[in-house]
Amino acid sequence: MTSKNKQPSPEELQAEIAVLRKEGATLQQKVATLQQKVATIQQEKTDLELLMQMTAEHSDQVADELYTTVEITQRESQERFELVINTVPVPIIISRVAEDVIVYANAAADELTGETGESLLGRSISEFYSKAGEREQILVEVEAQGNVDSWELQGKQNGDTYFWATVFIRPLTFNTEPCLLEAYYDLTEHKQADLERAHLQQEIIEAQQRAIQELSTPVIPIMDRIIVMPLVGNIDSMRARDVTRSLLAGISQHQAKVVILDITGVPIVDSGVANHLNKTIQAARLKGAHTIMTGISEAVAETIVDLGIDWSEITTLSDLQTGLVFALRSLGVKLTR
Amino acid sequence: MEIKGTNYHVTYDSTTATVALQGTLRLRGINEYDPIVELLDDVTAQEPETITLNLQNLQFLNSSGINILFKFVIQIREQGSSKLVVRGSTKIPWQKKSLQNLQRLMAGVQLEWGE
Numbered sequence: 001m002t003s004k005n006k007q008p009s010p011e012e013l014q015a016e017i018a019v020l021r022k023e024g025a026t027l028q029q030k031v032a033t034l035q036q037k038v039a040t041i042q043q044e045k046t047d048l049e050l051l052m053q054m055t056a057e058h059s060d061q062v063a064d065e066l067y068t069t070v071e072i073t074q075r076e077s078q079e080r081f082e083l084v085i086n087t088v089p090v091p092i093i094i095s096r097v098a099e100d101v102i103v104y105a106n107a108a109a110d111e112l113t114g115e116t117g118e119s120l121l122g123r124s125i126s127e128f129y130s131k132a133g134e135r136e137q138i139l140v141e142v143e144a145q146g147n148v149d150s151w152e153l154q155g156k157q158n159g160d161t162y163f164w165a166t167v168f169i170r171p172l173t174f175n176t177e178p179c180l181l182e183a184y185y186d187l188t189e190h191k192q193a194d195l196e197r198a199h200l201q202q203e204i205i206e207a208q209q210r211a212i213q214e215l216s217t218p219v220i221p222i223m224d225r226i227i228v229m230p231l232v233g234n235i236d237s238m239r240a241r242d243v244t245r246s247l248l249a250g251i252s253q254h255q256a257k258v259v260i261l262d263i264t265g266v267p268i269v270d271s272g273v274a275n276h277l278n279k280t281i282q283a284a285r286l287k288g289a290h291t292i293m294t295g296i297s298e299a300v301a302e303t304i305v306d307l308g309i310d311w312s313e314i315t316t317l318s319d320l321q322t323g324l325v326f327a328l329r330s331l332g333v334k335l336t337r
Numbered sequence: 338m339e340i341k342g343t344n345y346h347v348t349y350d351s352t353t354a355t356v357a358l359q360g361t362l363r364l365r366g367i368n369e370y371d372p373i374v375e376l377l378d379d380v381t382a383q384e385p386e387t388i389t390l391n392l393q394n395l396q397f398l399n400s401s402g403i404n405i406l407f408k409f410v411i412q413i414r415e416q417g418s419s420k421l422v423v424r425g426s427t428k429i430p431w432q433k434k435s436l437q438n439l440q441r442l443m444a445g446v447q448l449e450w451g452e
Binding site for chain 2: 047051056057058061062065
């Protein structure tokens with residue numbers, strides 16, 4: 001018989017049972033530990049899922065709040081922008097840089113350009129510039145300077161009339177697009193006032209010139225058919241021509257037969273003036289009037305002699321009074337004391 | 338103990354065991370929250386009877402920020418010896434839902450609402 005077939009003794013069986021019981025207890029302990037670990041992992045899993053869910057909820061909530069805040073801020077910003085832009089009586093136009101398209105214009109801009117409603121929107125701003133290439137010049141200036149102040153331009157109003165304005169230009173981002181803001185200061189009235197002022201000034205100058213001319217070549221009808229032209233100051237070629245013109249006009253107007261040309265107030269007579277006066281006297285003769293020259297000063301007389309001017313054919317008398325007496329007599333008027 | 342950032346301020350008053358978070362907390366990622374996490378860990382480790390978390394002046398908290406608060410609550414729950422009181426503001430919209438959620442992590446969280 002081998003030990004394989006030997007039946008265990010009761011002691012051996014009890015010892016084996018004790019070992020098995022001990023192993024069973026250890027296993028139970030391990031199971032309990034594992035169960036606890038599973039419970040912990042289960043809790044952690046639950047916590048993690050909750051954490052993810054609640055973090056996502058928080059993110060959504062915060063994102064919603066931010067989005068709402070952004071929307072409100074944008075709306076308020078837009079309302080504030082429109083309030084300011086539409087309250088100021090300054091024409092303002094915003095146009096996209098890339099396409100030269102008007103994206104915003106206030107009521108004052110409509111008035112300036114003669115447009116109504118929202119008809120400016122979507123149109124090219126260059127349509128309203130009188131000068132071709134103005135837009136390109138402005139863009140170059142903005143590129144170089146950033147802000148552009150006091151850019152003077154002429155614009156079209158109602159398509160057929162014009163306005164003048166000085167423009168203040170600022171680059172800005174409008175609805176996420178690069179744009180230009182143009183604020184116009186209407187100069188049309190100033191320009192018109194300037195033109196009227198210049199016109200008036202020209203009229204005044206012309207009137208003054210006429211007055212000066214009349215004063216420098218006065219024709220005085222002192223009696224029937226006798227006129228006197230007293231000359232004062234220097235006589236140049238231009239004034240000499242005016243003298244001739246006025247004298248001939250005076251002869252016609254007053255049907256004068258005798259003209260007294262008094263040069264008492266003329267300090268210098270040169271050869272040019274003497275020749276002009278000669279021509280004047282000849283022209284008066286052709287018109288049927290006799291000319292008497294009076295008031296030749298000593299200096300003038302010396303000059304005439306020195307220059308060899310021949311006035312021998314001209315009636316020259318010392319003063320106006322003598323000349324007047326001579327004139328009356330030549331017309332057959334008898335003077336009695 | 339206190340931590341100061343550009344737009345936020347975190348303090349711990351050990352006499353009342355109150356952690357107060359104020360301002361706008363929008364740090365980038367969990368790592369940037371490390372100093373705050375350390376502060377909260379210290380508070381939990383001290384095992385005060387009641388920990389008060391005052392958020393009444395915390396205007397904004399990003400998702401990384403709420404995540405560390407959730408973990409803080411779990412830590413107190415696991416620690417098992419401290420009660421937790423959380424003070425929120427009815428004027429700060431995000432707090433209503435997110436602070437109520439704290440009770441899902443720890444049933445005994447006491448919520449107190451002020452303005």
